[in-house]
Structure formats: structure tokens, C-alpha cells
Amino acid sequence: MKISIVGAGISGLSTYIFLRKHLPSPPAPLPPHEFVIYDAYPAPSRKEREAGSTSIIGGGLGIAPNGKRMVRALSREIHQAVVSQGYGVVRFQFNSARGWTIGSVPIVDLKGEPELMVMSSRQGMWECISGPPPFRDEVSDEVLVRKKVVRVVRSVTGKPVLRFEDGGEEQFDLVIGADGIKSVVKEAIVGDKYPAIYTGFYSVGGFVPSELLPQLPENNAELLPPKSQVVMTFGPGGFFGYGPFCAAPSSVCCKDPVIQHLIRESEIKLKIATWVTPKLPTWASNGVVLVGDAAHALPSSSRQGASGALEDAYAITFLLKHFLSLAYDSGSTSMSEEEAVQIASEKYCAIRKPHVEAILDGAMKLEMRRDKAGIVAEYAMYFIMWIKCKFFPGYMNRPIYQYSVEAEIEKAIHSVK
Template sequence: MTPHHKLIPTSTNTLPTYTSNLKNNNQPTMKIIIIGAGISGCAAYLTLRKHLPPPPPSSPSQDHEFTIYEAYPSPSSPNPPNPTNKITVGGGLGIAPNGLRVLERLDESILRDAVTSGYMLDHTNLKDKHGKTLIQLPSSSSSNSGSNESSGSNKALHLLGTSRHNFWLCLHRRIPENVIVYNKRVARVISHPTQRNTVTFVDGSEPAYADLVIGADGLRSVVRQQSILDGEGDGPRYEGLIGIGGFLPTHTIGGIEPGSLNLHFSGTGFFGYFYATSSSTSPTRSSAYHVSEPGDTLVWWTTYSTPTPPDGRDVDVDDVKSQLKSRFSTWTDPLVLHIINSVEVQTMWPTFTTPELPTWEREGVVLVGDAAHALPSTSGQGASQALEDVEALARLLGHEVGVWYQEQVLGGMSGGSGGGVEGEKRAIQMACKRYVEMRMPRVKRILDTARGMQNSKRDMGGWGEWVMYWVMWVMGFFPGLVARQQQEVFDYDLPAEVERVLDRGL
């Protein structure tokens, strides 16, 4: 049996040679269902395709069977993907260096496309409401933070500022059209310890069956509620904060440092902005390791306290703009005031988090991304942690399934019996347990830190604002100490952590 601390090679050129004398010649291919075709679901498909070893030659098919079920219509459909709640769709997105490392290891062309459609940010300015910089922090990984698998491992990666839609497109366009089934809303996922799991649908159509079901269905995950929690437990928790944002052309805006992420704090709310595109003529436009000349789009957003979450289907945009001007009436930073007076509210998102779950997996049903852990925006890690989730899961699955395939080869040579669906399920369950063991502690540390920072975005009186500014001013004298925790998150070596988890065992 292969030692657990050695990763099974997943390249078709390095896989062990399978013989045709396997006892079980009707061994099925692995069936994988992904619920949700957002960032997490698309990334899950692509990483599994990279890391899963192909089925043995004795299988009826020489490829695993993938299906992604998406509740909303296709982007090419004449009907909008979310017609009743358009104001809450999209918005700006930051992908941290640790998330970009995942893309770099997955496919450098994906990283290049994502960077080309966004803008690289190498530092963060924490400012007061008058525009004074209190702390400046690096937004880059260390130059030696990449794994040995990353061709750019000796270079520091910066933070990518982009739009959620553009980044999703970079992933989505690489998935064959016949893999995604649109307008297919899942009703329930029924797990089974030794047989395939069952997925049922709201429209009453025939159930689907899969060895592995990945819940990438976001904050209000059906998979989490129906399979992991058995229909019990609390749903997403509103954190008492709302975010509003949009995009602006940059030709009327000046005074923004190239490569800067700007975050303003005050007692009446928070305001942030960054360039979201690079100049089309910049020679470093596609490089994740350089700051380019800015392009023509700015992302802005603001976060403030409100006791109840708004209903995006019934929002008076003019009233929202009026409230913004009133809320920021004591601010004097000219750039923020210019943005507020120029904005069109394009996105609105109440801040929800998911209650801490006892586990993210059950019998071959597993959660990734927001379905497992919706992080507040203060973490700056929502998309990056989703990317880490799917890579960790794919690597662990590739290892466990590869071990099982080798055992089938040895069993066939010695006259032993193949494991069929049960053996495959055991390998999947082991990988999912290791995934949860590996990922839960890291996500919890990031969530705890983000919740502490989140209080700086809540309404506070003049005294509270003064204390916050004083603390930030003092911290500004020790930027290395302030940045250390963030740097540990950015420099995370996921492949090495997978090796450690396999070496420890369960």
C-alpha cells in the first residue's frame, strides 16, 4: 500500500501502469456532482480535472463524469440570471496573493487572464475621514512564499483588484457547455455511506446520483442545510452591516496612488476604493508581479451599520444616495466626496456569516466556499479561501483515489476483488475528512480576526472615533507587527500543508 505521506502523481504520464486483468472489469467511473456554478463551483471543477487521476483502463469510460447544477439561467439566456434582485449581483472583488497562488498552480493562463481584466495592488492605505494616511501596509506576499510547483515562486505576488463578474468569467469560460445544467434548483441531497449519494430537484425531475457531491451553492446553501445539518440548525447570521458599491470611470478622478487599496474609517461608516483595470497599453498589464499604469475603471464601496438587512428587490436608489451624502457630511477628503457625489449605486450586499458548523462533510457530500464558511468582507479572503478549499479538496481526493486505484491493480494481479463503488466511496470519505481537518482551523483563525476588525466599520460616537484613530496612529509606528498576521495568511503554502496532513494521518 502506498505510504500516506507520499502524494500520488496525477499526471497521466506518471500514473502507475494499469493492467487489464483487474478482477472487477465493470468498475464504474467516478460520478461527481457540483451544486452551484459560481466562483467556487467553477474552480472546483477545474481543480478536480487537474488533480484527479483518470479511471483505470478496465473502466467503461476513461474519464470521470462531471455535472454542475446551477439554479439560475445561463448567462447567455435572454432572461437575466437574477431578475428579481438585480441590485445585489456583482461588485468589486479582491483576490489576495494566497488565492492567486492557487490560480498560478492550477493554470497560469487563468492567472494571466484574471490579472489582465483587473489591476494589481501592492499596498494598502488605512486613512481617516479627512484623507490622512494612518497606516500603510504591504499587499504582497513574500518573495519566497510560493511552493516548488509555482513557476513564479521566487516572485512576490500582489493583491488583485477586479470585478466579481470578470473573475468568474475567467473560470466559467474554461468549462465545456455540456457540463453545466442551468435552471436546475436542488431540493435535497441524501448521503449514503457505501452507495452513491442522491440529489433531488425542485422541478420533480428524476434524481441524480453521484459518488461525490460538492456543495458550492453559497451563503444559503441547500446542501449545507439539507445534508450536513439534516434540515436543522440556524441559517446565515446577519452581522448588522450593509455594503453598497459600484464602478466609476477614472477620467474625472485624480489623486489616487497607482497600486493602492484605500480604506477610510470613521465613526459614521467605512469607505474604500481601488483601480479595477490596468491601462490597455501597459506592458505589464498581464503580470501578477508588477503594478501597471491604471486603466479606466474604479471600484468603490462603503459599509455601515443598519439594524435590519434591506430587501434588494425594493430599494429606492435615490434615497440610498441621499443617505450616503448625509452619512458622510462630516468627511472632508475631497476624493471620497467626489465619488459620493458622482456615484450610481450598482450593488448592495448585507453582511451575513454562516454559523460555525461541526463539520463540512458527510459520506461523500462536502461543502466549499461560502457554503461552508461565509466570511465578512473585512477578511479580504472570501474568494481566496474558496480557491484554497477547492485546491485542498482536489489534492486530497487525487491522493486517496490514486491509492485506491493502485490497490485495485495489486488486487487484480493477486486475484483479489475490486472495491467497486464502496471502495471509491471509502477513498472519497477519507479525503473529505482530511480536507475538513486541514481547512477548518485556518478558516476559523481568519474569521476570528475579521470579526475583530469588523467593529471598526460600525457606527460609533465622536469619542469612539477618536480612540480608533489614536490606536491606528500608534500602530502606524509598528507596521511590521501590524502586517505580520496578514503576511502569514498571504504566504500560506497549501501543497506543503496537504503533505503534512497526509503525513499525520487521521
């Protein structure tokens, strides 16, 4: 099959690595699979990478325990690289804008091989998958082509055809749309009726060297240390989060006055309007499949953008692996490659859509509450967060962190008649 991945972000590159490693080879006389990744923009220059947190390379993100398991599945080396360049955290603390601590929740999954959440710069995470040595050997320069896709159309036989900004076009058997929130591939599946929705919020952010943070005053009983290195302060107009993002150990005690200090000391270069993808009727159709933000950009408060993208990459790969193996083993008599792709895509949507949409619903409730933001709504938000932290601290994240995409794939495979 000729397989194209549009977008070389975290979802596109991880899908490529999974597919290349796990797709079964077609039997002769079928030709081997061919892969190409297209990305509209050049990789950030050294200067851009060194500029810290910007709208070109992004700011910080968390790779939750469920995402970490997917990184481990990509390769042990990538997992090791992600862990070493990021910062593992075990709890998130929630504060209110009124100055008190609401509570805290664990962000570690102790089932099986324990995985902590890792806070990382987006660029750091991306470089572990794609970037320069010593991290990678996974994505060769030949496979990643810097070209902008402007449309996906159909050939007379119904196969997806990519149209490029330079006027060229090329036909594929399978197109993976990993082209982010403003996906053009999405339009080949659902038309133009589902544009991304602006949440009304802007993300701003930056990184501050730990030596510039205020030190914990000695014997200061008034300033109680937080229960976690990552502190999220929620208020009527948004939230402010801070925490360590790289492996350098910090002797600094994070406290609420840190917020004022960070705002004062930081040069904010990252300013991104935050968008979400509306619920789409489907994520796949006739050889075109969406993964990551193209299918479901989530609000940042969900902390599942990167982790959900990695789960998508894993799910579509292992479903394709199973159904293509059936097609190849049957000698193409009972199932063609095209039919295998179709069944795998349907199963993929059935597994992933309800799970991700439940996360979207939960995160949007919080966004809407902030948006209305009268004093009653504000205190109601704190109260609900307090109840969750106090009585269901583990449960808050358990359905997400312990979600097993592997088990869902197994179930989906065995539900086929």
C-alpha cells in the same frame, strides 16, 4: 465516480477545473469519472454584464497573493487573464473617518514567485474561469447545467441524492457544495441549525470611469497623495474603499475628497446585505463536501472570500488525488473509493477549518467593534489599526498570504498511519 458540483461561482468552477485535471483515472473495469455542475441561475446576459456593478453580477473583489497562487495552479492562461483584466496593487492605505491617515500595509507576497493582490470586478474574475473566449476553454457548455438544487437527501445505500426544483433527482458518489452563503447542500451535512448570520451591514458599490475622477490639482501641497491606490476609510458605521479595478491606467491621484466625489457621481446599483456563515462543526460528511462561501462566507473586510474559495478547491482536489491514487493502486483491496473520499474529506476539514476560522475571528472582531461604535470603541479601533500598521505592517497579512495550502496537504498526507 459520479461527481456533482452545486454552484458555478468562483469556488465551484475552480473545483471543477482542478478535479478534472488532477483526479487519477480509475483502473478498468471501474468507469471513468463523470462530472456535472449545477447552477440555479442563467449566466448574466450581455445587458446585465454591461450594466456595471449590480446585485446580479456583483461589484469588486480582491484576489490576494495566496489566491493568486491558486489561480496560477489552475492554469497559466487563467492567471494571465486575471492579471490582465484586473489591477495589481502593492499596498492598502487605511484612513479614519476623522480625516487622517492611519497607516498602510503591503499586500504583496515576495516569497517564491512574487504575487500582487489583483483588484477585479467579480464578473471579470468569473469570466476568466468560465466566461466567453478568449479567456477560457476550461468549462464546456455540456458540463454546466442550469438547474436549482432544492435539497440533498440520502439513498438507501447512503449516497447523496440531489433533488431539483423541477421535481427530478439524481444520485452521486461525491457532491461538492459550492452554492454560496445560502447553501442548501450545507443542510445535508449540518442540518438547519447553522443558517447564515446577517452582519448588520449592507454593501453598496459601483464603478466610475477613471476620466470622471477629480484630477490632482497642480502644486497643491495641502493634498498629500496617499501611499497606495487602494484606500480604505474606516469609521464608526462601516468602511468605504476605493481603488482601481481594471487594467486601464489611471493618471488620477486618489485623495480623500474622492469619496465625496464618488458618492456624488456614482449610480449605485449594487446593494447587498452582508452575511457570514457561522462556524460549522464540519464541512464534510459521507460524500458531501462544502467549499467557498457555502462553508465559510467571510466579511468583506477580510478580503479573503475569493482567495479562500480557491484554496478550498485546491485542497480538496489534491487530497482526493492522493487518497484515490492509493485506492486505485491497491487494486481496491485495502481502500475503496468511498473510503478514500472519506479520508480526504476529513483531512480537508482538518487543514482548512482552523485556518479559515482564524481569519473569520479576526474580521468579526473588527465588525463587532464597528457595530458597538461609541467614540471610545471608534478610537480604540483606530489605535489598534495604527499599532498594526506602524509596528507590524508585514505581519498583518503574512499568516494569510504566506499560508501554504500545499505544505498543509503534505503534512496531512504524511500524518496518515
